[in-house]
Amino acid sequence: MTRNLIVIGAGMASGRMLEHLFETQPGAWNVTLFNAEPRGNYNRLMLSPVLSGDKTYAEIVTHDADWYKAHDVTCRFGEKVLRIDRDAQVVVGENGVVPYDRLVIATGSNPFMIPLPGHDLDGVIPYRDLDDTQTMMALGVRPGARAIVIGGGLLGLEAAAGMKAQGVDVTVIHVMGHLMERQLDEAAGYLLKNALEAKGITVLTGANSTEILGRDGRVCGLLLDDGSEIACDLLVMAVGIRPNVTLAKASGLAVGRGIHVDNAMVTSDAHVLALGECVEHQGAVFGLVAPLYDQAKVAADTLAGKPATFAPKEVATKLKVTGCNLFSAGDFAEGDGREDIVFRDPARGVYKRLVLEGPRLIGAVMYGDTADGAWFHGLIKDHSDVSDMRDTLIFGPTFQGGAPSDPLAAVAALPGDAEICGCNGICKSTIVDAINGGATTLSDVRAQTKASASCGTCTGLVEQVMALTLGDGFEVQTVKPMCPCTPLTHMDVRRLIKSRALKSMAAVMQECGWTTSCGCASCRPALNYYLLCDWPGEYQDDDQSRFVNERMHSNIQKDGTYSVVPRMWGGITTPDELRAIADAADKYAVQTVKVTGGQRIDLLGVKKQDLPDIWADLNAAGMVSGQAYAKGLRTVKTCVGTDHCRFGTQDSTGLGIRMEKALWGSWTPAKVKMAVSGCPRNCAESTCKDVGVICVDSGYVLHIGGAAGLHIQGTEVMCTVKTEDEVLEYTAAVVQLYREEAAYLERMYKWMDNVGLDHIVERVVTDADSRRALADRFHHAQTFMQQDPWAERTKASYRALYAPLADLTLEAAE
Amino acid sequence: MTDWTDIGALTDIPERGARVVKTHLGCVAVFRTADDEVFAIDDACPHKGGPLSEGIVHGRSVTCPLHNMVLRLDSGVAQGADEGAVNTYPVRVEGGRIMLDTARLRRGQVA
Numbered sequence: 001m002t003r004n005l006i007v008i009g010a011g012m013a014s015g016r017m018l019e020h021l022f023e024t025q026p027g028a029w030n031v032t033l034f035n036a037e038p039r040g041n042y043n044r045l046m047l048s049p050v051l052s053g054d055k056t057y058a059e060i061v062t063h064d065a066d067w068y069k070a071h072d073v074t075c076r077f078g079e080k081v082l083r084i085d086r087d088a089q090v091v092v093g094e095n096g097v098v099p100y101d102r103l104v105i106a107t108g109s110n111p112f113m114i115p116l117p118g119h120d121l122d123g124v125i126p127y128r129d130l131d132d133t134q135t136m137m138a139l140g141v142r143p144g145a146r147a148i149v150i151g152g153g154l155l156g157l158e159a160a161a162g163m164k165a166q167g168v169d170v171t172v173i174h175v176m177g178h179l180m181e182r183q184l185d186e187a188a189g190y191l192l193k194n195a196l197e198a199k200g201i202t203v204l205t206g207a208n209s210t211e212i213l214g215r216d217g218r219v220c221g222l223l224l225d226d227g228s229e230i231a232c233d234l235l236v237m238a239v240g241i242r243p244n245v246t247l248a249k250a251s252g253l254a255v256g257r258g259i260h261v262d263n264a265m266v267t268s269d270a271h272v273l274a275l276g277e278c279v280e281h282q283g284a285v286f287g288l289v290a291p292l293y294d295q296a297k298v299a300a301d302t303l304a305g306k307p308a309t310f311a312p313k314e315v316a317t318k319l320k321v322t323g324c325n326l327f328s329a330g331d332f333a334e335g336d337g338r339e340d341i342v343f344r345d346p347a348r349g350v351y352k353r354l355v356l357e358g359p360r361l362i363g364a365v366m367y368g369d370t371a372d373g374a375w376f377h378g379l380i381k382d383h384s385d386v387s388d389m390r391d392t393l394i395f396g397p398t399f400q401g402g403a404p405s406d407p408l409a410a411v412a413a414l415p416g417d418a419e420i421c422g423c424n425g426i427c428k429s430t431i432v433d434a435i436n437g438g439a440t441t442l443s444d445v446r447a448q449t450k451a452s453a454s455c456g457t458c459t460g461l462v463e464q465v466m467a468l469t470l471g472d473g474f475e476v477q478t479v480k481p482m483c484p485c486t487p488l489t490h491m492d493v494r495r496l497i498k499s500r501a502l503k504s505m506a507a508v509m510q511e512c513g514w515t516t517s518c519g520c521a522s523c524r525p526a527l528n529y530y531l532l533c534d535w536p537g538e539y540q541d542d543d544q545s546r547f548v549n550e551r552m553h554s555n556i557q558k559d560g561t562y563s564v565v566p567r568m569w570g571g572i573t574t575p576d577e578l579r580a581i582a583d584a585a586d587k588y589a590v591q592t593v594k595v596t597g598g599q600r601i602d603l604l605g606v607k608k609q610d611l612p613d614i615w616a617d618l619n620a621a622g623m624v625s626g627q628a629y630a631k632g633l634r635t636v637k638t639c640v641g642t643d644h645c646r647f648g649t650q651d652s653t654g655l656g657i658r659m660e661k662a663l664w665g666s667w668t669p670a671k672v673k674m675a676v677s678g679c680p681r682n683c684a685e686s687t688c689k690d691v692g693v694i695c696v697d698s699g700y701v702l703h704i705g706g707a708a709g710l711h712i713q714g715t716e717v718m719c720t721v722k723t724e725d726e727v728l729e730y731t732a733a734v735v736q737l738y739r740e741e742a743a744y745l746e747r748m749y750k751w752m753d754n755v756g757l758d759h760i761v762e763r764v765v766t767d768a769d770s771r772r773a774l775a776d777r778f779h780h781a782q783t784f785m786q787q788d789p790w791a792e793r794t795k796a797s798y799r800a801l802y803a804p805l806a807d808l809t810l811e812a813a814e
Numbered sequence: 815m816t817d818w819t820d821i822g823a824l825t826d827i828p829e830r831g832a833r834v835v836k837t838h839l840g841c842v843a844v845f846r847t848a849d850d851e852v853f854a855i856d857d858a859c860p861h862k863g864g865p866l867s868e869g870i871v872h873g874r875s876v877t878c879p880l881h882n883m884v885l886r887l888d889s890g891v892a893q894g895a896d897e898g899a900v901n902t903y904p905v906r907v908e909g910g911r912i913m914l915d916t917a918r919l920r921r922g923q924v925a
């Protein structure tokens with residue numbers, strides 16, 4: 001006896017189930033197939049090749065009219081099921097009622113549309129079916145058409161690449177810091193972004209949309225939360241999917257995130273099965289087709305009365321965009337007992353990361369070369385023991401024996417026109433030519449090319465080029481690498497950041513061949529500083545890569561409280577400021593009020609959650625952060641000079657205030673302290689500061705490189721100048737030179753020891769063009785840096801970070 | 815016995831950052847890694863009690879802000895040459911919300 005089977009949804013999951021069913025039980029079922037889309041089952045995955053013009057719709061149809069006819073399927077395409085009446089065992093479609101013995105729900109999922117203002121405008125579409133695809137293709141016909149894709153995941157990027165192939169100008173807006181963050185780590189996300197940008201697609205990561213803009217009911221652009229506007233003719237939202245459970249829920253079936261099914265794909269009603277993206281199985285929902293095919297087999301068996309069990313497997317992801325080869329499978333988070341194997345080939349743009357747990361491979365992320373993806377995926381799925389091949393595992397199945405990774409690889413990968421010596425503008429090929437022309441020692445190379453003959457910070461790189469060119473004939477001096485993540489030194493990395501225009505942390509780690517996936521507590525703060533210094537306005541400061549004091553904008557004390565120090569320009573304060581400080585000290589029960597050596601007042605013992613409030617109070621009284629925690633300008637100490645002192649030769653206080661106002665806010669490799677004394681009696685102790693000024697009758701003597709901490713060192717005289725304006729220009733220039741050349745955490749005197757006073761005098765004093773250029777770069781950077789961190793952090797969006805996430809002590813005792 | 819408590823949204827914690835939960839037994843630091851994993855450990859370093867929630871997070875480890883001891887977030891154990899460990903607490907993310915097992919953190923639950 002044939003029984004009635006109704007299937008709701010003619011998608012990929014149900015299509016596969018029907019194939020199994022007709023194979024194992026031909027003629028056993030009288031099948032009615034509803035589909036809301038006005039067509040039968042096609043290969044949804046292949047919509048992207050249709051969009052890019054590589055395939056036609058006809059080529060991706062899985063089941064055509066003949067197939068449905070051959071299997072006697074009653075097709076009700078273009079008809080939505082409105083209701084399921086489980087008591088009566090009938091399904092109510094738009095065109096009438098049909099009874100069932102068994103029902104299969106395979107309604108797939110709904111694209112999630114962010115309810116931004118304007119999301120219901122014409123021209124705002126998801127990417128789910130053929131109609132969406134055709135809307136996007138139609139746009140390509142219009143010359144100069146522009147589209148925005150919100151969402152940098154699999155679907156969004158395929159939509160973007162497809163439209164780009166149709167000639168549309170495409171911008172991708174992604175809220176997270178890197179693309180496809182669910183499948184890729186930061187390093188692979190960086191390579192992917194590069195590849196898409198090379199195709200001409202604009203990619204904005206870390207971008208938040210606030211409103212979709214419309215004109216006459218149609219989309220015309222997008223407003224971001226930084227106030228910028230992007231124009232478009234079409235906006236595609238691809239930010240995720242939600243299981244389509246509407247019908248099941250209304251009919252009273254058990255539903256969580258998806259329709260609950262057991263291992264046999266049966267819902268809470270024994271007569272109703274469900275499969276595909278609409279189901280939830282043991283807490284998991286699905287978004288890729290591989291597990292759905294397994295479900296289809298199980299559902300067909302269940303209908304045939306055969307016992308079968310669905311067991312989810314690891315799924316792998318590939319992106320179907322030409323030129324972007326990526327692969328991701330399994331679990332690639334780091335973990336206890338887990339080991340990372342990372343391989344990078346900067347020259348070929350390859351990144352591979354394997355994650356091992358004990359003897360097994362549990363995850364893999366690859367970019368650029370994914371040929372071995374299937375093999376790794378197999379090892380993950382089968383839980384194979386890989387201990388025997390661990391050392392060469394990353395080289396794939398064909399590799400036998402292997403060389404350990406080469407510390408010179410990053411330098412070997414540099415193109416000939418990569419600049420090695422920045423002072424003299426010498427590129428790699430010039431050095432190689434000199435060596436091939438007979439230079440065998442560092443001094444030969446220096447003499448012939450001038451490479452590393454000035455500040456010397458590129459010496460490490462020059463030596464590596466020599467080692468590569470001369471082979472065993474050259475011994476590289478052993479230099480201390482920046483941290484265990486890389487064989488390169490601080491100076492090597494700084495040089496490469498400039499010469500290769502590396503503008504993000506992920507870019508540095510990839511192009512310099514980092515051996516870890518996201519660095520460590522030593523290299524992250526250093527890289528954050530280098531990038532911030534070298535790419536002002538382009539690189540986004542990363543709070544999470546800063547040490548606590550800079551992240552909290554306060555000094556942490558040993559008991560976990562913080563200290564608050566307002567700026568007192570040049571050490572000058574007013575009765576009003578003092579009153580405001582006293583009030584704040586009372587209000588927030590400050591433990592200790594201390595006058596510091598830098599001529600200001602320190603409020604010690606402030607609780608973390610009070611910080612935004614005390615800052616707001618001090619801000620209101622006109623004070624800003626003294627940045628007493630920063631690797632940046634701390635104080636400019638002054639004496640009273642001509643204002644009050646009988647020995648004063650110049651207005652030392654006024655000059656100190658001008659200097660502090662010009663220099664505050666800048667990040668430097670280590671802290672910078674300054675002082676201005678009104679005469680050589682030196683009451684402001686200028687000769688032990690990083691930059692000290694001593695006023696004389698004829699002008700100002702500029703001192704640099706002093707220190708009075710663990711190490712005590714007197715300053716050296718850099719030069720004497722005549723006017724206050726010159727003091728400011730020379731100071732900005734020397735600070736900028738220090739910012740550009742020193743290693744992170746290296747104080748100015750240390751840097752001066754390394755590069756020599758002569759080099760500094762040459763760049764800042766003798767060469768006026770160089771001085772002006774340095775000062776200009778400094779002031780350009782300052783336009784981004786001079787923002788009071790207190791004022792920013794008292795805004796609501798930041799405040800929360802200073803409060804506990806939750807307070808369990810407030811709950812009533814049980 | 816477990817007692818899963820909703821303590822906030824995943825997005826309330828910055829990526830590669832931490833926030834604290836106050837309890838009768840002291841603060842617990844809840845971390846979010848670059849891969850969006852979440853871990854909960856005592857917010858007091860075994861060395862001299864440094865607030866681990868303020869450290870730099872890298873991979874599944876945190877470096878203490880006071881003297882740079884590195885602790886694993888998943889096991890609470892100190893890495894490298896250092897010795898010591900902190901308590902870890904079961905925590906998971908469900909539909910974007912962070913659920914902390916507070917069974918061991920309630921008043922009167924001190925064993």
Ligand SMILES: Cc1cc2nc3c(=O)[nH]c(=O)nc-3n(C[C@H](O)[C@H](O)[C@H](O)COP(=O)(O)OP(=O)(O)OC[C@H]3O[C@@H](n4cnc5c(N)ncnc54)[C@H](O)[C@@H]3O)c2cc1C
Pocket residue numbers: 008009010011012013014034035036037044045046047048079080081082106107108109127128129155158244247275276277278286287288289290292318320
């Ligand atoms: C552009 C694109 C690219 C993709 N690429 C990949 C990839 O590379 N790899 C991968 O693994 N996965 C990919 N996917 C995901 C994959 O396509 C889905 O996992 C799969 O199609 C889900 O199958 P399904 O049968 O559950 O749902 P669907 O295939 O969506 O079918 C559900 C059907 O039910 C119909 N329906 C819904 N409600 C009703 C109702 N009330 N009445 C009647 N009919 C109804 C819908 O119209 C729809 O036709 C991609 C998806 C898209 C959109």
Ligand code: SF4
Pocket residue numbers: 639640641642645646647648649652677678679680681682683684
């Ligand atoms: S440094 Fe000279 S001008 Fe300044 S207070 Fe001392 S004596 Fe007076």
Ligand code: FES
Pocket residue numbers: 859860861862863864878879880881882883
């Ligand atoms: S308190 Fe953590 S390392 Fe010292």
